[in-house]
Amino acid sequence: MLQLQVRASPVQTYGPLLGPSQEWKYTSARQAGLLGLHPGTLYNVSVWADTSEGPSETTSIVVWTEVGEPDLPPTVQVLSRDGTQMVVQLSPGTSSKGPITGYRMIAFERSSLMAFSPERLAGHREAAEAGTPFYVAAELGPEWENKTFVFGDGRSYGGFLNAPLSPSEEYLPIQGVASSLNGITKYAYSVESPSTERIQPPVIVMDERSQVLSSWLSAATALGACLLLAFIVAYVFARRHYSRRRRRTEELMLRSHPSLDLDDVTPFSAGSLQLGEGADLGAFYNQLRSMLPMVSRSRLLLSDTTLGQGRFGPVRAGHLVTDDSRKVPVSVQRCPAEWTLPDHERRSLLADIEGMLRLGSHPNVVQFMGACEEEPELLQLAVEQPSSSLRGLLLTSRHSAEGRVSAIPEERLVDLLVSLAAGMHHLSSRGVQHGQLSTRSVTMVEPLVPKISYFGLARYSPLGKKLDFTRWLAPETLRTGNHTEKSDVWSFAVLMWEAFTLGGSPYVDLSTSEVADRVTRGLRLKRPRGVSIPLYRLMQQCWHQQARDRPSFQELQCSLQALQPDALQFTYTAGYVYDKFNPLADEA
Structure with missing residues (x-):
């Protein structure tokens, strides 16, 4: 040829x-x-x-x-506002990349600091439960072009309730334009999200x-x-x-393939504030500060132990004295006061603080404990930080077992994973992609309660180390650098494999560069000893090549519960050989 x-x-x-x-x-x-x-x-x-x-x-x-995506529609024109209703004028959608097939109307609370994110769109009730300040009020057909629409009329449009507006809240109306062709739909909105990629x-x-x-x-x-x-x-x-x-x-x-600048990719996306050029960042910080749990310096007990380097400064170990005099282990990130930082770092700091605040609390997710303003130019941010990791617990369980494979009972090990799936569902429901999920990024409190850590303000690099999570990443993340809920599901199944091998290192006999190549070409981890076939099939579903075919974290939680009590059964024999553990497997 x-x-x-x-x-x-x-x-x-x-x-x-x-x-x-x-x-x-x-x-x-x-x-x-x-x-x-x-x-x-x-x-x-x-x-x-x-x-x-x-x-x-x-x-x-x-x-x-x-x-392709339709053209961006113009800002929605508000014709009138009366109590629980608002009348707006729709603009006709245009596109040279597909047909205009419908419109989507969204109500956005103006008082919120959260950025508009199309990925988090939901109906009124679902948005309220998730703490999202915007919701879909209506899905409309193409015949609505150039017509007026009344927000808050209490009717349903396309399966979405157009709920009455709060009289005390100011709303930004957003119009979405839909273009559908051969089963694929693309939207453009009158307000762009910060992460919009052309x-x-x-x-x-x-x-x-x-x-x-x-x-x-x-x-x-x-x-x-x-x-x-x-x-x-x-x-x-x-x-x-x-x-x-x-x-x-x-x-x-x-399919079309957008380009990515991998240097700009950050897994944690809970706090993407939409702050335009010239925005008063000081005013935004003051609003955030009014919501921050501020603590006095006397209640923040810092040790001499430096855990590593965070995005904004060194991270030290310490304890926070609570109102009932308990001492909670925390990691404390010391950084300059926000007004002393360069503009882009100020935005990042505000985004991370807002994101951690919006997460709320969950028993299986580390909690943002508070902030302390020490002197005019120093801000200290404290995040719950239990001292032990899940990886350490698993490895220790090998040696403390007498006549057993693990000191941790099998059913407790599966229960632990159920709790982690619940914690990840909590994060994903609030728009958080972890991006670096492994047994290293899960901390433990007594008795055997796991807490997902190492994201947002809880993330830091250990001193002298550069971490590499290639062995836990989904194929699409290895190719593009993008992190989604479904790529976290892939990583969660690798974490499950770590748990069932009691701390084994995934693909331990391959170099990191070999792992990336082999995984994208179809390599998967083998079924660990003691894991039932139904449980391994669940893990394989999480490793489906197509992200859309992987289960959600809520489905994972339910499936793990349903597989009990026969999902995991270790068989001890004399001279039992554990899967290899390489302490350098996640270090560059």
């Missing part, structure tokens, strides 16, 4: 112009990205090979690129397993058939995930 040629010719588009055909040539490739294609456009894609014997037979397929031109990715690829390279005469097989495989894959709700069609939905 001399070269592989690909041509994409537009057939139908929602843009003003159909656009020209585009061609690509590849001399040796296992996969190829077709750049510069327009979103929401139907293409006829043809593939053929130039060989020493002439061009091969052409293989063609008609494919759609994924629908998607690059769609990419068609042609890929196939290595044995098929080798046949492309070794037998030119089979090239046409192999390319056709590649398209069929891609077509079947797309139909499995996107075609359940639409009629049979010979058209393929293609």
Whole structure:
């Protein structure tokens, strides 16, 4: 084979112009990205090979690129406000990347410091329970274009209750524009979230397993058939995930891949304040300060032990004396007063404080205990910090067992994981992605109560160490750096594996670089000894290649409870060999 040629010719588009055909040539490739294609456009894609014997037979397929985001709608015009109701004017949606198929109306409490986040949208009741200051009041059809809408009329629209507004609250009305095509829906909102990413031109990715690829390279005469097989495989894959709700069609939905700056990715996202340029950061801090549990310096007992380096300064161990005279272990992050920090660090600090405040309390999540302003230029932030880790407890249980595999009873070990799933559900319901979940990031209090830690203001790097959580990360996170609830679910299943091996290191016989490559290509951890087949199947569900097919933390909690009491049964034998533990497995 001399070269592989690909041509994409537009057939139908929602843009003003159909656009020209585009061609690509590849001399040796296992996969190829077709750049510069327009979103929401139907293409006829043809593939053929130039060989020493002439061009091969052409293989063609008609494919759609994924629908793109609509144009951002303008700020919603408020026509009137009267007590529990507000009348607004809808603007017509526009898009060159797909059809306009509907509208979404959202009420946002102006007094909140929380940023608008489309990922956290829910109905009125669900938003109130989660402490979210915005909710979907209505899902409307395309016929609502240019019409007026009344917030708070008490009716239901598209399954959402348009609840009466609070008379004492000022609301920002937000209009969402929906564009749906082939089972995929994209939205644009009249208020952008801080994390909004503009998607690059769609990419068609042609890929196939290595044995098929080798046949492309070794037998030119089979090239046409192999390319056709590649398209069929891609077509079947797309139909499995996107075609359940639409009629049979010979058209393929293609994915587009946004670019990411990995240096800007931060797993903890609970406190993304929407503070524009020129915003009065001091005023925002004063509002936060009024909600902070402030403690006097005399109640904050600092030790000489430095735990590590946080985002804003050194982190020391200490104790906080409570109102009932108990001493609670805490980690204390010392940082300059917010007004002395550079602008971007001030924003980060405000975001982290707001996020920790909004989390509230949960028995299986470390708690933000309070802040102490010591002298005009020093702020100290205290987070609950039990002294022992789950990893240490697991490793210790190996050696303190007499005639048993573990000093921790099997049912208690599973109960511990149920509690952690409940804690992670609490975090995810409040928009928090942990991003570094492992037995190292879980602390323990008596008796066997786990607390999720190492996120937000509770995160720090141990002195002299750089941590690397590659072995716990989902394939999509390894590829893009993105963290979601479902990538945390993947990490949780690796944590489960650690628990069932009593502190074993995942993929202990592979280097970190090998783990990243092998996991993205399908490597999974084996079933630990003593783990029932149903329990291992649950772990495998958490390791599904497609994030959408993994269970939620709430489903995990229920499934773990349902599998008791026979989910885990260790069998002790003389000379029992535990899974290897490498203390450097999560260090760079």
